[in-house]
Amino acid sequence: MNPSTSPELLALLACPECGGNLGLSPRPAEGPASPAGQAVRHAPDIAGCEESLICAGCGRSFCIRKGIPLLYSDDIDRAHIEEEEKLAELMATHTPSGREILHEAQWRESKKEFWGFVKERVSGANLSILNAGCGIDRDFFDLEGAGMLVAFDLMPSLLERLGAMYGSKHNVAGAVQALPFREGSFDCVCCVDLVHHEPERLPGIIRSFHRVLKPGGTLFLEDINAWGLFQFWKSIFLPVPVHGALRSAYHRARRSPHRPADYEFPTSVWRVRKLLAEAGFREMEAVPQRAYPNTGPAGLAVYRALSRFDRVRRYHNFHYMFFAVKQAAGAARLR
Numbered sequence: 381m382n383p384s385t386s387p388e389l390l391a392l393l394a395c396p397e398c399g400g401n402l403g404l405s406p407r408p409a410e411g412p413a414s415p416a417g418q419a420v421r422h423a424p425d426i427a428g429c430e431e432s433l434i435c436a437g438c439g440r441s442f443c444i445r446k447g448i449p450l451l452y453s454d455d456i457d458r459a460h461i462e463e464e465e466k467l468a469e470l471m472a473t474h475t476p477s478g479r480e481i482l483h484e485a486q487w488r489e490s491k492k493e494f495w496g497f498v499k500e501r502v503s504g505a506n507l508s509i510l511n512a513g514c515g516i517d518r519d520f521f522d523l524e525g526a527g528m529l530v531a532f533d534l535m536p537s538l539l540e541r542l543g544a545m546y547g548s549k550h551n552v553a554g555a556v557q558a559l560p561f562r563e564g565s566f567d568c569v570c571c572v573d574l575v576h577h578e579p580e581r582l583p584g585i586i587r588s589f590h591r592v593l594k595p596g597g598t599l600f601l602e603d604i605n606a607w608g609l610f611q612f613w614k615s616i617f618l619p620v621p622v623h624g625a626l627r628s629a630y631h632r633a634r635r636s637p638h639r640p641a642d643y644e645f646p647t648s649v650w651r652v653r654k655l656l657a658e659a660g661f662r663e664m665e666a667v668p669q670r671a672y673p674n675t676g677p678a679g680l681a682v683y684r685a686l687s688r689f690d691r692v693r694r695y696h697n698f699h700y701m702f703f704a705v706k707q708a709a710g711a712a713r714l715r
């Protein structure tokens with residue numbers, strides 16, 4: 381039997397196109413009319429749906445498959461999903477060797493630092509916490525006990541695996557730039573290593589995190605830093621297409637198992653800070669981190685020596701990590 385979507389989760393969902401409320405329909409909608417009297421417009425995921433959600437605003441119908449609502453906006457790029465699925469598969473099945481073992485260990489360390497920081501700051505038992513672009517990240521589920529954990533990703537197959545592997549109960553598929561949740565749904569939004577997959581959409585992504593947070597809610601954002609100690613000369617001074625071409629050539633030459641997609645690009649820690657302020661966040665803090673992934677032993681030694689400076693740990697790490705609070709008074713200014 382398929383898992384079903386919980387009523388608590390349904391209460392948070394909204395249409396990714398118009399933001400309207402979604403009503404549960406026991407079977408995939410086939411009728412000519414929605415509750416609003418408009419023609420039902422099928423999302424292109426109808427195969428295998430056990431239930432559907434119908435938007436009271438625009439009449440669109442969305443599939444629920446294996447208990448996972450598939451809430452994609454109309455402009456979703458199917459090729460992008462396939463590309464991301466390939467990358468995720470590569471990362472899940474790859475066993476690091478040689479130099480990659482150090483990268484992998486530092487990468488894990490940086491995730492431990494991120495989730496350790498989140499755990500320190502999150503207190504309460506009835507919180508709603510969104511992990512936007514969750515990937516296969518076991519550490520998120522350590523927050524169980526803090527409340528309702530919602531895993532959100534582009535790929536339904538990955539969410540199914542989270543359910544099977546870690547008992548993830550509340551799973552939603554969709555795109556981060558059109559978060560299908562009602563305004564003010566979450567006490568916390570966590571987002572790890574997602575932004576560099578959608579660098580062009582950064583302002584919209586930050587605004588959508590702001591929208592789905594409750595006033596006073598907290599954003600924990602980590603991503604790859606264009607101003608990282610060993611990457612700023614490329615990501616800041618080289619034109620983006622040149623950087624992309626050089627990076628592809630490098631990974632091909634090394635036969636590297638991790639080949640970043642062409643659209644991936646690090647984002648500037650300073651720009652992110654500015655966008656957070658513009659979106660209405662306050663108490664923004666770049667959190668210092670000790671781990672520095674994706675460098676060799678010599679690079680790591682240099683980073684360790686320089687990271688005695690607080691500024692280096694906050695602004696020139698491989699990742700930036702922000703903690704920011706949604707200002708209560710600013711809540712109404714954004715859509």
Ligand SMILES: [Zn+2]
Nearest residue numbers: 395398435438
């Ligand atoms: Zn709608």
